[in-house]
C-alpha cells in the first residue's frame with residue numbers, strides 16, 4: 001500500500017541535487033504524497049514553488065523556533081499572505097525549542113502565539129515542534145483550545161502528555177526515533193496512542209530510521225517507521241498505513 005510521509009523537508013538544500021529524481025520515483029517507492037513544512041521565510045517561499053511544481057507534494061508555511069530571532073510583524077504578515085497559496089495546508093513548523101535555545105525564549109513564545117493566531121484566522125492546522133519545552137508548549141496550545149488543532153511532530157514525550165495534547169485536538173506523529181535502539185520509552189508510548197491519533201513521518205533529511213541510521217533520510221524510509229509502529233500496535237502494516245494515511249488527509253483536509 002502507498003504510504004504518506006506527513007513531515008519531510010524536501011525543500012532542504014540536501015535535496016537540491018536529486019529532488020526531481022526522488023519525487024519522480026514516488027510511484028516506484030509506493031509513496032502516496034508528502035507534506036513539507038517550512039522553517040523560515042525563505043523555505044516558505046521555496047515550498048510554495050515546490051508544491052506548484054510537484055503534484056504529490058503539499059506544504060506548510062511558518063517560522064521554526066530556531067529562526068524567530070529578528071522576526072517582525074511584517075514577516076508574520078508575509079506568512080499570513082503565503083498561507084493562501086495553493087496546496088499550503090498548514091502553518092508550521094512552529095513551537096518552542098529550549099534544548100538549543102537558538103532564539104530567546106520570550107521571543108519564541110511571542111512568535112509561537114502570533115503564528116497560532118494566524119492559524120486561527122486562516123482556519124488551518126499547525127505543525128508543532130517542541131523540545132525540552134513541553135509544559136510551555138502545552139500551556140500556549142491550551143490558550144487556543146477549540147480554535148486551533150494540529151500535530152505534535154516527532155513526538156517522543158510521555159503517554160500522559162500525549163493524552164493531554166490529544167485532548168486539545170492534536171495528532172501524535174512518530175518519527176524514525178521509534179526504531180532507535182535506546183528509544184524504549186518511545187516504543188512504550190506508541191503502544192498507548194489510539195490509531196485515530198497516529199501519524200508517521202521521516203523529518204527528512206534528519207532522523208534516519210534503522211537500518212539506515214547515519215545516511216541522509218528520505219521519504220521512502222517512512223516505511224521502516226510504519227513497520228515498527230505496526231509491530232508495536234500488533235497489527236498488519238497495511239492496516240496501520242491505511243489509518244495513518246487517512247489521519248493525514250483529515251488533519252490537512254487533503255482530498256485526493
Ligand code: NI
Pocket residue numbers: 007009037093203
Ligand atoms: Ni521538521
